[in-house]
Amino acid sequence: MDQDPIDPADAPANDAAPPPAAESRPDHPSLAAALSAHRIELEPAQVELLDRYRAALWRWNEQLNLTRHTTFDKFVGRDVRDSLELAKQLPQGARVLDLGSGGGVPGVIIAVCRPDLRVTLCESVGKKAKVLQSMIDELSLPTEVFAVRVEELLELRTFDVIVARAVAPMWKILYWLNPHWHAFDELLLIKGHSWVDERGEARHRGLLKKIDLRKIADYPMPGTPPGESVILRLVPKGAGNQDG
Numbered sequence: 001m002d003q004d005p006i007d008p009a010d011a012p013a014n015d016a017a018p019p020p021a022a023e024s025r026p027d028h029p030s031l032a033a034a035l036s037a038h039r040i041e042l043e044p045a046q047v048e049l050l051d052r053y054r055a056a057l058w059r060w061n062e063q064l065n066l067t068r069h070t071t072f073d074k075f076v077g078r079d080v081r082d083s084l085e086l087a088k089q090l091p092q093g094a095r096v097l098d099l100g101s102g103g104g105v106p107g108v109i110i111a112v113c114r115p116d117l118r119v120t121l122c123e124s125v126g127k128k129a130k131v132l133q134s135m136i137d138e139l140s141l142p143t144e145v146f147a148v149r150v151e152e153l154l155e156l157r158t159f160d161v162i163v164a165r166a167v168a169p170m171w172k173i174l175y176w177l178n179p180h181w182h183a184f185d186e187l188l189l190i191k192g193h194s195w196v197d198e199r200g201e202a203r204h205r206g207l208l209k210k211i212d213l214r215k216i217a218d219y220p221m222p223g224t225p226p227g228e229s230v231i232l233r234l235v236p237k238g239a240g241n242q243d244g
């Protein structure tokens with residue numbers, strides 16, 4: 001709709017002011033309120049379990065640097081959103097390895113929201129892995145935690161899908177995982193807008209020669225310029241990725 005031009009001298013002072021940054025907006029009063037504001041629907045028992053995880057994570061975060069998402073809005077808008085978008089891509093009953101779990105995102109949230117999956121967490125820093133184990137015990141989740149580098153774990157165990165968020169550039173993850181494709185079927189990465197550059201670098205280093213990579217989802221991610229996350233699916237050439 002066309003609007004009459006306003007003489008800047010007549011405009012109220014805050015008409016010109018940009019909307020407050022997400023960081024300075026008041027937070028939601030509870031997890032349930034934040035989920036509702038982000039239009040995320042979960043079973044009441046899952047909301048309760050997720051809130052217990054959130055509380056434990058923020059409590060441990062006072063001792064160990066695990067997350068910067070210490071508002072309900074960021075926890076839901078970033079951590080829960082990413083984890084649920086990833087969860088949509090996981091086949092029923094799959095054995096899922098969360099590589100570089102840190103404070104438990106996305107692995108713990110996926111375990112809460114998709115109880116059909118067998119989720120394993122892998123975190124190379126011993127102190128963080130101990131905290132993960134303690135949170136898993138507190139929530140009584142059937143989730144294993146390994147305090148090792150992923151390369152070592154894949155010498156011992158097999159998985160259907162490896163997932164990772166905010167762990168390392170794509171080339172580095174492929175450098176770790178390429179010798180181990182016999183131990184898993186597919187890799188799902190959550191990335192921001194820099195994924196195209198990361199793919200270029202991985203190609204340049206020859207790490208994508210035997211891998212098919214497809215973007216299988218994208219969704220808005222407020223607060224991360226230019227505001228989009230993507231899910232990338234990587235499989236050995238000839239093993240899939242042709243559907244869609």
Ligand SMILES: C[S@@+](CC[C@H](N)C(=O)[O-])C[C@H]1O[C@@H](n2cnc3c(N)ncnc32)[C@H](O)[C@@H]1O
Pocket residue numbers: 099100101102103104105106122123124125128148149150151164165166167168176
């Ligand atoms: C920045 S944190 C991200 C944590 C979490 N995925 C998230 O999105 O909030 C990355 C974690 O990956 C772990 N890590 C890095 N390389 C790893 C490897 N090769 N195997 C297992 N964990 C690794 C680090 O110790 C760190 O805790």
